Amino acid sequence: MSKKKILLIHHGQGVGGGLIALLGLIRELRADHTVTVLCIFASEAVNYLRKEGVAVIVLDTWFYRKAYDLFVHSAASFFSPLGLVRNLYTLLIYFMSMYVFGPAALRKAAQDCDIVYLNSMFISDWAVAAKGLQKKVVVHIREPLADGVFGIRRALIRHVIGRNADLVIAISKDNGVRLGLPSKTVTVYDPIVLDETKGVSISVEPGLRYFTYVGGSQRIKGFAQLVDSLDHLDDRVRIFFLGYTHELERLSGWKFMIRQLLSPYTRRLPVLKRKLQESGKIIHIGVSDSVVAYYRRSVAVISPFSVPHASLPVLEAQHLGKPVIVSDVVGTEEFVDSSVGLVFENGDALALAKAINHLAGQDEETLRGMGEQGQKRSRAMHLNKPCVSQLLQTL
Template sequence: MRILQVHKYYSKKRGGGSVTAFFEIIKILEKNGHTVSVFSMKDSENEKSEYERYFTKHLDFNEKNNVWEKIKMVGKVIFNREAQKKIEKIIQAEKPEIAHLHNFYHYLSPSIIFSLKKNKIPMIMTLHDYKLICPNYKLFSQGKICENCRGGRYYHCFLKKCVKNSYSFSLVAMLEAYLHKFLKTYERVDLFIAPSKFMKEKCVEFGISPEKIKILKNPFDTKNFGLNKEEENYFLYYGRLSEEKGISDLIKAVAKIHQENFLEKDKLLIVGKGPEEKNLKKLVQKLKMERKISFLGFKQGEDLKKIIASSKFTVLPSVWYDNLPLTILESQLLKKPVIVSDLGGSKELMIENETGFIFQGGNIDDLGEKIKKMLNLNFLEREKMGEKARKNISEVNDEKNLYSQLLKIYKEVINNYKRKEKK
């Protein structure tokens, strides 16, 4: 089968979980004999690709541009004509039987959907985030979960400065959402894939037909996670340091249990970087927790795996609707119990009290109690949880099963498209 995979990033250093899934899908498809072409944006950190000549020019929203350049960039965010033309060229050259869309907005824009439709290419789209129903893609604004745009009331995005706390960025996101609602752009996509049951349910709540969404977890390479390290006296948060991740709640919970004389030997390590880093460090200083909470900066690859493998457990304290966090997958593959928020799709990867604990998202006291509960377990009890976690996640991420389901979806979409064309 000839398959076109589309993502705004073709760099393994960018984009988090959606990029990981994107590259893993390409690898699995090629391994099973399919011809995979790629459409993306040029970037100095991109992987090498024979299809790079079709990629669009690099866009950098952080560059200092003059007014005219900024206006042109806004136009590309909403409807990128270059992306339309470039994707038509790769369609003509590679003649894909189906296109699989991932995160493409802002850099490639939804304009590519019109080109695919014009050329009669069936489309599926994986919902890696909430962009389909929320202009800022998070369903999170001003420090809390927000569903004000339900029913197409996208003006709330502007009024609440939902994008980067900026009226100008939020205005662009609002206009983009209204335009593509008016054009019925996403109605041209034949099928959506939701990596979590929660994602499907939330999209259905916002008016998307349940028949247009199938649940299929993102594939994840479970190899190279056989590292065994001796447990050390720390537990771990790792990931992006941003408001929706709930790290400030975690710091406050740790400070609270420390006041109860519960952290004699143990400490919290925080690994990652992001916009909240300075504020989080100030919070640690304010609470006088420097001896019990340490920031290690950004880590990746084997260095990160060693830190995870040596921890007692990891914590994902999100205060937003996480979809399918890589943090849980990686931790469990390294035989680590996990404490997760009950918000979003995270709990779908858990077996309560067997692979870790689930706390009420946003409830600092409950988070603290779950940390205490985990620390109260002895090494063998945590080890048993970790073994169960690895077994569970390995079964959930069985490559053959996921490939079989994905191929079935591709074939169904292609056949349904052909039937519609004949009518």
């Protein structure tokens, strides 16, 4: 087996499920190859990776520090008037990165590598730059590509990836189908990275039923319908709430005012956060690398995504033998059926509350049976699936 040098380009800035999935990928690749991560943005993700012993390069040019933005066209996003303006800007930036700044950055960073590995569909502009340097190109499709109104952006992204990528890896069958490049695409589910050594002391009260939600106040993770469900939950229900709740506070004053003016959800967000803070059903945890400890203390894991997206918490819960509660967004059926959890109608907060209350009322034997079915499903999903490291050997 030949050892390849891989330059993995990462666009994420926060510490969350995407970064954890990336870390699992890096651990797998480093068993057989040499991996260096090129982070487009200087962020807390850089520090996290370096603490894990990963070799990291951070782009330090004016264009990528000040002007660059991601060319996002995902079904896991929402329309807004501000988005129309942003789309025009990111389209211009996309081509500038593709033909001018990307090649300049890669001529140095990718000089000795064999493979340029793009960790997102959002950075497909780098595929052109990498292919121009005669590198093998891999694109990891972590987002469900949107159709759009006219399909122009979809066609552009599909054309760029189809022409320049040697291999496409999709984290779900749904993501792969949406891209529509079956001859190049392989489905490989994200590896499970759960560190049992990072435990915390969790005190629970007798008679209460605990659940875990991972996703913070992100709209796509179903934050609004989780909060709207709180008034309908049984008194014995408690929810470990993990994740950020301050993403909008990072915006400068004028950006926040524009977002409030154009986005009804942003205007509603302070009310949702206040209701969350005041609820006696919520146990606020914040960002934690001890998520496995909360999963194990819980009756089930709640993943009420409001838009199509593959849910890493669902995979983690099933790996640990925990039932799940999910919304019926497109692609859910690939991961969850009635034997391993409950599926509620997306957007129906009362239905979510009923699902939580239903599992809260189940005995341990029933819950254990659902969890065991989840483990079987998890093993079956990963059984005989090629690992990414093996796939790269074919390039």
